[in-house]
Amino acid sequence: MCAELSALDGAGSFKEDRWQRPGGGGGISAVLAEGALFEKAGVNTSTVWGEFDDVALKKLGGGERAFHATGISMVFHPRSPMVPTMHANFRFLRRGADSWFGGGADLTPYYPQRGDVIAFHQVWKDTCERHGSGLYDRYKRWCDQYFYIPHRSECRGVGGIFFDDVRDDPEAAFAFVTDACRNVVAPYLPIVERRRDEPYGERERAFQLFRRGRYVEFNLVYDRGTIFGLATHGRPESILMSLPPLAGWWYDYKPEPRSREADAMAFFQPQDWLATER
């Protein structure tokens, strides 16, 4: 995956850090920084285990202390505001005698193009439907709910798929997660190729930084993986690799009515992207 992304970037290469967690386990963080295409792109794998301390247990609302978590997560932050950010994560968790799969993949464009969004969802629908009819619809809606930022009344991006607490049929879930992992970057590549050479200026860059602010808000306030990682004393640089390299908060910023930025904002409400395709 790193080789593929590196080739796509054309200039940057991944720096790999292997780390160990004092309480048990460790991982590998691979990050490409200041590339030609990517301002920051990271791929993390980790397997950690141990016992939740009191602070972590309180944050998680009680329950068993013993945990085991293994997963892969990736976030690609392009430099150009015309190219969307992509995130994906797949994980298997154990807590006491309980165990479950979770994960998903989602797209966060700055200047969204309807065709790109539909294409991204269509590929994920195809992957999902190989593993069960209706899976895409369920995971697509779950994604809209999960990446909703209540205090902004908007979504982080244009969604994709998300699932968690999948414990009913572990063999089927593992087959799905394996398939999803193998095909995780594919839906992103054609969008990158279509958008990477589009011109942009300071105005577009500013809008990107503003939207990245929302990305930071979601990740630090609501994201389960981030909260879990920080609460279990994971490696902060690996957990927060997901944060954009640069983000802005300008007081009470609102896009001008009927501007391209206002059009973009309309994409960040849940909607049925594949409706017209049916």
Add this chain to the structure above:
Amino acid sequence: MCAELSALDGAGSFKEDRWQRPGGGGGISAVLAEGALFEKAGVNTSTVWGEFDDVALKKLGGGERAFHATGISMVFHPRSPMVPTMHANFRFLRRGADSWFGGGADLTPYYPQRGDVIAFHQVWKDTCERHGSGLYDRYKRWCDQYFYIPHRSECRGVGGIFFDDVRDDPEAAFAFVTDACRNVVAPYLPIVERRRDEPYGERERAFQLFRRGRYVEFNLVYDRGTIFGLATHGRPESILMSLPPLAGWWYDYKPEPRSREADAMAFFQPQDWLATER
């Protein structure tokens, strides 16, 4: 206060927004953006009341639903990395039959100067000691604990004072909070005047953006006021006014050994700034 800050800035002026909270109450947000001195400076006052919903109650760990909160909060983010950011907040909260005061004032320099830090703490010590011997020591230590970022093993800045859950002697607490409010900007002004004309370049600006990233991490992950505000559906632009206009996250950034940036990092561990003054 806004007039004083506006005069200090020399170019920018405060924009005032009055807002109402659907569940009860409202406030005034005054923000100066893109000034000569301040990149973003905000002063919020609000009085809100209502009932915690289930989500808020869970976040707060249960208890009474009825609440009433009134307070003032301010954050000054200068453009120059040579000038520290300042934050202060004073509040009175009621929950069911219980009520208490909280608040504090703290400094977040980017390139800290020992003399500035000592002077800031000394003025706050003077204010505290007018209201009780040992008050500064207690509130100074509380501040170090409160603004500690566990996942980074460092403080947000160089501290100041912080207190919460002060309910024993409401008359005395109100007298202290009144005195603190009246003198809240004074300890900051001489530092601004000393540092505002210091030259800086891209290197210093980058370090400021990096440190501002830590500011965002603290506010969104740990700050009680932010969590309370978002959980009680306060006005997001007023609550998140505290966030810096621009912040950066560069993977695994570490200052060069023996650089000015490395020296700065040493200030962000709790220490007894007034020890040599005794």
